Amino acid sequence: MSIERHPALENLVSCSAGSMPEALAAVMASHISLCKRCRRELAIMETIGASLIDEVPSASLTSGIGILKDSKEPKALASGEGDVPAALRKHVGPWLKDVPWKWAGFGVWQHRIPLSGRAKASLRLIRVSPGLKLPDHGHSGSEMTLVLRGFFTDNTGSYGVGDVADMNEGDEHAPIAGLGDDCICLVASEGPMRFNSILDRVLQKLTGFD
Amino acid sequence: MSDSDSLLQIANQKDRLAFQQLFQKYAPRVKSFMMRHGADANTAEELAQETLLAVWRKASLYSSERGSVTTWIFTIARNLRIDRLRKEEMWVELPDGYDQEASMDAQPDEVVSDEERRLNMHRALNALPRDQYQVVVLSFIDGLSHREIAERLGLPVGTVKSRIRLAYLKLRATVGAQDE
Ligand SMILES: [Zn+2]
Numbered sequence: 049m050s051i052e053r054h055p056a057l058e059n060l061v062s063c064s065a066g067s068m069p070e071a072l073a074a075v076m077a078s079h080i081s082l083c084k085r086c087r088r089e090l091a092i093m094e095t096i097g098a099s100l101i102d103e104v105p106s107a108s109l110t111s112g113i114g115i116l117k118d119s120k121e122p123k124a125l126a127s128g129e130g131d132v133p134a135a136l137r138k139h140v141g142p143w144l145k146d147v148p149w150k151w152a153g154f155g156v157w158q159h160r161i162p163l164s165g166r167a168k169a170s171l172r173l174i175r176v177s178p179g180l181k182l183p184d185h186g187h188s189g190s191e192m193t194l195v196l197r198g199f200f201t202d203n204t205g206s207y208g209v210g211d212v213a214d215m216n217e218g219d220e221h222a223p224i225a226g227l228g229d230d231c232i233c234l235v236a237s238e239g240p241m242r243f244n245s246i247l248d249r250v251l252q253k254l255t256g257f258d
Numbered sequence: 259m260s261d262s263d264s265l266l267q268i269a270n271q272k273d274r275l276a277f278q279q280l281f282q283k284y285a286p287r288v289k290s291f292m293m294r295h296g297a298d299a300n301t302a303e304e305l306a307q308e309t310l311l312a313v314w315r316k317a318s319l320y321s322s323e324r325g326s327v328t329t330w331i332f333t334i335a336r337n338l339r340i341d342r343l344r345k346e347e348m349w350v351e352l353p354d355g356y357d358q359e360a361s362m363d364a365q366p367d368e369v370v371s372d373e374e375r376r377l378n379m380h381r382a383l384n385a386l387p388r389d390q391y392q393v394v395v396l397s398f399i400d401g402l403s404h405r406e407i408a409e410r411l412g413l414p415v416g417t418v419k420s421r422i423r424l425a426y427l428k429l430r431a432t433v434g435a436q437d438e
Contacts, residue, residue, distance in 0.1 A: 058404070058422040063350050065398040066336035069405075070346045077349035090350075091325055092430055097336065097398045098328040099379040104399060106286030107293060107302065113281050114307045116274070116314050135349055164346045217415070 051083050051210035055192065059214060060086060064093035071169035071236035074161070075192040075212070078133035078234055082210045131196065136161075136234065140173065144197060144232055147173055155180040169238040176200070176225040176233075184222040189238025191215040198231035200224060261327035262320075262372070269317035280327070281310050288335045295343055295401040305342055309335045326372045339401060375433060382432035390425035393418055 054060075055076055062068040063076045080086050130142025139161050140147055149157035155177035163171055169189065176182065178198070193213040200207055202221040207213055215221065217239075225231035259267070264280050267273035285306045292302035312334050320330055330352075337348040383391065396407045404422070408415045 056419070056423070057426055058419045061394075061422050061426050062397060062404060065401065066340050066350070067397050067401045067403050067406075069403050070344075070349070073349040074347070077351070080350065089430075091329075092433055093426065094329050094333055095325060095375070095379055095433065096383070096394065096426075096429055098326060098332040099376065099383055100395060100398045101287050101291055101332050101335070102328060102376070102380070103383075104287050104290050104294070107290035107299070109286055109289060109303060109306070110299075111303065111307075113278065114311065116277070116311065135351070164344075166345070 051079075051085070051208075053205075053207060053211040053213065054083065054086055055079060055212045055214045057089070059192075060089050061093050061096075064090050065097060069169055069238065070163050070167045071171040071238070072190060072192050074135065074163075074171050075194050075234055075236045077135040079194050079210065079212050081134040133194075133196070133234075144173075147175075149173075149175055156182075169236055171234070171236050174233050174235050176231045178225055178227050178230060181224045182222060184220065189217050191219075191235065191237040193236075194234045196232045196234060198229040199226035200231050200233070201226065260372075262322050265313070265317050265320050265327055268314060269320070277310075277314055280313060284313075284328075284331050285310050288331070291335055291399060292339060292343065294399050295339055297343055301343075305335070305338055308342075309338055312338075322372070326376060328376070344401075378432050379429065382429050386425055386428060390421050390428075393421045394425050394429075397422060 059068065059072070059076060063073055063080070068076060080090060128142060130137065131144050132140055132142050140159070147159050149159055152158040152174075157175040159173045161171045161173070163169070173196075191213075192215070193207070195207050195209050195211050197209060199209070199211075200223045202213070202223040204213070204221065206226075213221075213223075259276065259279065261280065261283075264273075264276040267276035268280075288309045289299075289302045289306040292305045293299065297305065309331065313331060320327070333352045337350070337352060340346050340348050383394070386394070392411075393407055396402045396410065397404075402410065404415050404418045407413075408418045411418070
């Protein structure tokens with residue numbers, strides 16, 4: 049498996065700075081846990097943060113060193129078997145087949161992943177039947193999609209497992225799920241999708257797919 | 259004693275003097291880092307304590323192949339800021355969370371010391387055009403998203419994105435990383 053499409057560099061910078069909106073950060077972190085090249089970029093970016101911390105003027109402390117507790121840090125990485133990226137496992141478990149899918153329209157299922165209260169974006173897994181064409185839609189904010197199984201194509205090309213489609217506000221596309229497997233993606237969207245036909249907009253209301 | 263020597267001393271012998279040295283150097287900076295993101299002085303100081311306490315506890319996990327001590331401390335502080343100040347999940351792992359791999363992939367024939375790398379980055383940061391330096395600081399130190407930076411500076415989001423991108427490409431070139 050080779051990953052062809054990576055998130056925009058400025059978005060990786062945001063991740064390494066810890067300043068990326070949460071839903072998008074979840075997709076980035078999932079890609080990063082699959083992608084060695086982006087891990088390497090991230091490591092370089094983190095050295096920028098370190099240099100800037102060096103330049104920040106020091107604040108004076110009002111107390112000394114607190115009590116030094118010793119405890120074993122739990123190992124955070126879920127490195128066992130599974131087809132779910134490590135970063136997502138504590139929410140959906142290790143296997144995509146065990147995700148509790150909800151029907152969201154013809155040939156489309158979704159599973160929402162809860163975020164902290166203040167998040168202005170949504171994060172969800174979407175499963176689309178092979179060959180299904182999603183309606184033409186635009187975006188009212190950034191949208192980031194990571195393919196976890198199968199593939200899809202749109203006017204910008206083809207996306208396979210590990211690839212990220214990094215859409216900005218105003219971009220439009222009409223993705224088509226590839227033939228073969230269901231296409232499963234992790235999608236973060238900052239604003240609701242804007243469908244271009246009236247029928248699609250009605251369906252959007254009926255199915256709660258926003 | 260260099261920072262990474264201090265860390266080794268802590269890992270091997272729970273050396274409190276070595277810890278004190280790291281604490282005095284980094285806790286005041288981490289405190290002001292937290293304050294830049296809106297923490298009041300007390301909360302910022304607690305988070306600085308907690309960052310350094312994590313250094314004490316996790317010292318044995320640190321390996322110099324994964325970057326400098328400062329970088330490691332930055333990532334701990336960054337994640338604490340997300341967890342405590344923004345009350346969001348820390349999606350991006352600390353460098354020690356990933357499987358064993360050298361993060362910088364140093365070429366054996368051009369091993370650059372930590373110190374040299376640090377100096378190069380400082381020089382490169384200070385050589386950036388002001389508008390690029392500004393967005394980088396707002397991103398890393400103030401913790402603002404692209405949209406928040408755009409709002410603060412009264413710029414289109416696209417301009418913020420391209421400034422950050424340009425700045426990064428320059429900084430990356432100075433640490434000797436190549437496009438594949
Ligand atoms: Zn990548």
